[in-house]
Amino acid sequence: MDTFTATTDAIGGSVALSALVATLPLITFFVMLLGAKARAHVSGAVALAVAIVVAVIGFGMPWDLTLLSATQGAVFGLFPIVWIVVLALWFYQVTVLSGRFEDMRAIFDTIGGGDLRIQTILIAFCFGGLLEALAGFGAPVAITATMILALGLKPLKTATVVLIANTAPVAFGAIGIPITTAGVLTNLDPADIGAVVGHQAPFLALLVPFFLLVIIDGFRGLREAWPAALAIGGTFALAQWWSATHFSYELTDVVAALAGMAAAVVLLRFWKPRGADAVRERMGVEKPAATENLTPVRVWMAVLPYILVVAVFGIAKLWKAGVDIPAALGDTDVAIPWPGLDGLLLNPEGEPLTNTVYNFQWLSSPGTLLLIAGLIVAVVYAVFDAQGRFRLSLGNAVMEIGRTFWKMRFAALTIMTVLSLAYVMNFSGQTIAMGTWVAGLGAAFAFFSPVLGWMGTAVTGSDTSANALFANLQKTAALEAGLDPHLMTAANTSGGVVGKMISPQSLAIAATAVSMEGKESAIFKSVIWWSVGLLLLLCTLVFLQSNVLAWMLPGA
16 A cells, blocks of 8 residues: 655645645634634534645645544544543533532632632632533633622623633643643653643743732732732642642642632631622622531532542552552553554654554543542442432433533534544644744744644634644644744643633633623623733743743753
């Protein structure tokens, strides 16, 4: 059978012309989404068709290898990505079905010491971070918006708060799936990419609570409640850095959110904010009645799922006493050379590409670990519900997996088509051509690198999709420009987090949650400058990390 080697100047012997033609699938995708207002999975399918035509006609890739590339991308999109996303959402659904989610809401309602501003930060930032870790795909914005609206905040202010709060956690959302995707597509270790993101996202996490105080109550709120913003944001940021660098990038948001909440609990034992009642009077908000019957047992049962998921992942990733659990789980992975493709795609040296081997992680996948943790939670809830208020059967919990798959069917189709698109563009040389051309910016590319992730997430509404589209381009451009490929790939992920707040998907979800349907433009105007400002900050940070601040990166 014919072999194929991707080249950067396949069209007319020109890198620039090849790169220009290679942008056609991406342009098609964005035009379908924004211009034709097509559904995301339809836009992905049309863009995939264009990518196949460009690969075969423009880059000379045999049609059979092109189609097989698309199938490998689709299967990778289905497992592990869709598997992880669905099981993350299912894990959250188990807490809802058990009724314990309401207790978790009550915990956040009461921790803030009666201060509306601190309660809002805890719900939007910490609880939103937990939801981003386990649900993602708009769920944190929708859920936290309804909770904050119930506290008495105005709709536009509520929408602004939840969209800005849903920034730093996005990079590690849905058990780190944006980073996992980037690692697979670039053939870089996702743990290394996650560690670099863990040296970028915490800067945003540190600042966001202060921004939320200004939005909620102006600079007066900042003066009166800054210690809480510092404690919550600082602890969240430190936990993000530690988990991404030394523990597990998949669990970074869970660890950070729990740490931020714990910091608030400790701080409020020794310090009380000034102006708590005054801020309610200024906003015309009544003080809520005290939550009844929130006993220590109910508190423990509400936080149990998050403690268990940390424990399960901790054992799977770190336990080496007696039995090396990570190695044992890794041994269960099944390497599958992709039929009809493996060995036929060659690098410029004539050697077969290694990423045509599909790694089936049926047991070690984060999705499977979430399934194990969720089943344990379901059993505990079914057996030890001492108060008998809720009856979550193990059977109902298992049935919810099927219901969750059905709810996520269109999201799953989107993920599969976008990953097929990415694989075709990567294997045919389209991405390499664009990356080689962009590398002409040289060292300046480091400054503009986060803009690609920002733009990709702003358009698609997904950091995972942005990485699928641009991660390999970032790696190629980095290698051509003499930059660290881990840093540039991480910059794409981090850039995406500040683009999430202005994506049409996020704006629509926020508008619906606060009953502002049809007024997405007002919400957009409220968040756009925050998004641009954070993007410029991130661009500056990445540029400095590529040279004078290179010492701060892991492994430096």
